[in-house]
Amino acid sequence: MSKFKLFFVFAFYFLCAGCSGNNVEILVSNKDQLQSAISTAEAGQTISMRNGVWRDIEIVFQARGSEDGVITLKAETPGKVIISGRSNLVLTGEYLQVQGLVFKDGYSPTGSVISFQKDSKNLAYHSRVTGVVIDSFNKPDRFESDSWVMLFGQHNRFDHNHLVGKMNKGVTFAVRLNDEKSQQNFHRIDHNYFGPRPVLGSNGGETLRIGTSHYSLSDSNTIVENNIFDRCNGEVEIVSIKSGSNIIRNNLFLESAGTLTLRHGNGNIVEGNAFIGNGKDHTGGIRVINADHQIRNNYLENLTGTRFGGGFVVMNGVPNSPINRYHPVKNVIVENNTLVNVDNILLAAGADSERSQAPESTLFRSNLFVATRGDTLGVTAFDDISGIEFSGNGLSGKALAIDLGTEPAETIRRGDLIADKGGEVGSSITRILDPAEVGVDWYPKGDLRARLDQGREQSVSLGYQSLEHAVAGAAPGDILTLLPGEYTVNRVLELASPLAIVGAGKGETVIRFTRNALFEIQDGGSLRLAALTIDGSASDDSAGNTVVRTSRFGMLNNYRLLLDGVNVKNLDVNHSYSFLRAAKSTMADEIRIRNSEFSNVSGDVLRLDSEQDDLGIFNADYLTIENTSMRSIGGRIAAVYRGGTDESTFGPHVSISASQFEGVGLSKRNEARAALTLHGVQLLSLENNKFVETGGIAISASVGEPVYRLYNNKFGKIVPVVSYKGEPVDAKEYLVGE
Known part of the structure; x- marks a missing residue:
């Protein structure tokens, strides 16, 4: 055989290795080759992107495969194809699959990194993204919004992917229901690793959202299962469900500040999920709004969250609510859940002059409440809860603050978790997801910064x-x-x-x-x-x-x-x-x-008040001053500002203790003659301090239900001025001790 013929045989074998019929694999090395291969792709073909960095590339994967002949776009070696710079990916067509790519060191020039539509007429169906990493692929401006993944169309799957480090505004992953082509979609979102997302300090920090309020009375039929949400702290809603007939099951929420929130839509199923807080601040569980949900067999442990971020929250609704507000809780079943050391179980939460309709036709049965610390398990009712029936629940340990119809129960540890010894109440879950079961095995998990x-x-x-x-x-x-x-x-x-x-x-x-x-x-x-x-x-x-x-x-x-x-x-x-x-x-x-x-x-010592737009944005989440002295300070100890009425974040938190302040806040340029100005602080602890010849202390709140603890401070001649939503509050209400 001649050398030419031998070369031809090997070249043909390399091109078609492992293929049969139309299952041809094409290796491409640049943008032009990639686009050419996509434009001519046929059912069953695979397009491999050569290993290396692909910079400033907007991939439009538009093709039509078949059920038996999926068209695949993949990395030559998983994890070795880096998409960087101003880049993104669009899928449009049918029976497409993308796998093995890594998006890092850049950002999308559009509103998404991966989109399952080219435009409103060209969507993706029966398509899959698997084994893909998006790592800190953020727009340069913190408050320029985008979503990393936008899921349109129907019957699509997003699985075994790794999304970590979303820092700019915008939901990490959004399922869109803009018209009938994306409703009743039967998507599957499974085995993904949603890695740490830091506090955004603003609304718009959700990790997963299904639907929007505008289309929330439509059904999505999306399944979200076997995912890990690891320290997803962007805002109070980790997962925001804004549509109907979804199933959220067998997921792990690990040390995440916020809740799985049934915000809009009806008839959702929440089952088999584990919420493990490990006592971290603001770790929450499930927040219930709207009708016809089934919440069963979930496990919640060591959750500290309060208010709308509590461990288990059933909201009050708005009578005849507009579509974007709070529809009343009706016909909800809460059964066979286990709640271990959950600090705040809140019923009829958010009750006010607008949210005045209490839950009705709702059943709590066969749940297990376990309290191993404190005198009571924190249960609070903010309105009439006669519309909630409590039946056959079990209690182990301390008493409940409100009787939920419990009988004594004995617990044992089964696998990773605590269970009822008799198996009659509580969750049957015995283990939580292992990180090895989700995402990819070739990219490290956790916060790598x-x-x-x-x-x-x-x-x-x-x-x-x-x-x-x-x-x-x-x-x-x-x-x-x-x-x-x-x-x-x-x-x-x-x-x-x-x-x-x-x-x-x-x-x-x-x-x-x-x-x-x-x-x-x-x-x-x-x-x-x-x-x-x-x-x-x-x-x-x-x-x-x-x-x-x-x-x-x-x-x-x-x-x-x-x-x-x-x-x-x-x-x-x-x-x-x-x-x-x-x-x-x-x-x-x-x-x-x-x-x-x-x-x-x-x-001023600390200027933390640059966010004056009154949009709920602020400059510092936690501020602590301890065992410190400040004297001859013309301005303020600290100027902290969070304005507006947005309720989606938890901070700022301010703690000042065991400190002495002398001659603070008296400069002629300090028009307020204030030693400390705190606006919109949500948690304030001012304890065991001494103020000598200082300006005043101004504490004002515009949002939420702030918690102030002013204890054993020596104020001299000054008097703290406390106001809530513009109305003065008697400071003595907050002064304990001197």
Whole structure:
């Protein structure tokens, strides 16, 4: 055989290896080859994208396969084809399959990363996306909305995929019911890993939504099963059901802040799901609205959520409700569920002058309530609950705050979970999903972003620009340890990854700086400062200086700022000098100040009030000040602002304790003459503090049911001013102790 003929045989064999009939596999290496292969694809063919990075590519996978001849678009090797830059994928046609791709290091130029429609007339049917990863594929603007996956058409499947790190506004995964071509769709969403989604600080942070209020009286018939929702904390609704006749079963909600919410639509089934909170803040379970649902055989344990994010919440409705409000709860069956150490079981929740219709024709039967801590299991009724019948429920441990018709029950541990020893009440679930059962096995699960203190420790010598060079050369998570002495910084230190800077001890290490800021936390950055002194006396003589500022262009990633044993002084070379100024479209997961001192500051210590649009957006989720002194502060200890009436988020949380404030808030530029202004804070703890010759404290709320604890504070001549929704509240109601 000639060399030419031999080459031809091998080439033909490579092209058609493993194929029979029309099952031809075509390997493509660039955009033009890919589009050509798609345009000529026939039933049964496979198009393989060569391994490598495919940048700035908008793939329109438009083809028609058949039930016996699916057309497949896949990676040459799963996980080795990276879709980056301004890229996305559209499926339109029938019997299509996509597998093995990774979307990272970019964002979609349109409203979705993966869409099951080209336009309103060209949808996907009987098509599947499997083994695909979308990792932090976010638009650059935090509040520019998109959805990573938009599911249209009918009879489509999304399975064994990995979605993690959605940080900009918009639901991660949306099932759309815009017209009859996408209703009664019988989609299946299964075995996916929905990885950590940080707090958005705004409405629009759902992980999964099925339908919208406009089409909520239509049935979707979507099945959501065997998925893991791991630390999905975007907003109060983790899964938002806004349509009818869906089945949500056998999913695991792990340490996720929020609830599976039956927001709109009727006749949904919620069964076999596990909600494991592990005592994390705001972990919730199931929130029930509307009619004809069946909620059965679910397991809920160690959930701390309150209000609309509670462990089990049955809402009040609006009589003759508009389609976008709260339809009353009717004909709902809640049976054979197990609730273990669920802090808040709320009945007729949200009752007010609008939501005035209590649940009716609703049955709680054969459920198991287990309370192993506290005096009672937290059950609260906010309205008449005579429309709820309680029958044959079991109780193990502490008493219920409200009798739910229980009889004593004895529990044992079966598999991973607690169960009724006799098996007559509660859930029959014995195990929860293992992460190995969902997503892909070739991409790591969890939050993979760099963290503070995960890197190496390195010493920084004294000398010209030594700290600047050390910061510039640090790896994510590194710890810079400074020697005793003085460091002078002549440029703004830009932090695009987490970094810790630790001094030699109180008064031993001093950082002076000559610019109008010392640190700028950029997207991806966080900062920990410990055991050092920051002296602003040499900084630029201009108004509005700050020690730490966030990126002025907004940030996708949430950041942390931690101080322990830090002495900040002489921020007074000009007026309005702050320690921290947070820019618009930035969010701190945590700001924590412990064992520190602040003195001679002409402006505010913490400026967390840049979100003035009254859209429910705010700049910091958790703010903690503990065992700290502040004296001669012209502005405020902190200015925290969350405006508007949006109820979809949990923060801000503010805790100030065991601290002393002297001569705070009295600058002539501080028109409010306030030492502390807190607007829209949802959880406030102000305990064991001393205020000496300071301005007032203004606490106001515009939304929700805020919880204030003002205990054992010495206020001197000032009186806290507390208002709720614009109406004054007697501060004495919140003052416990002095």
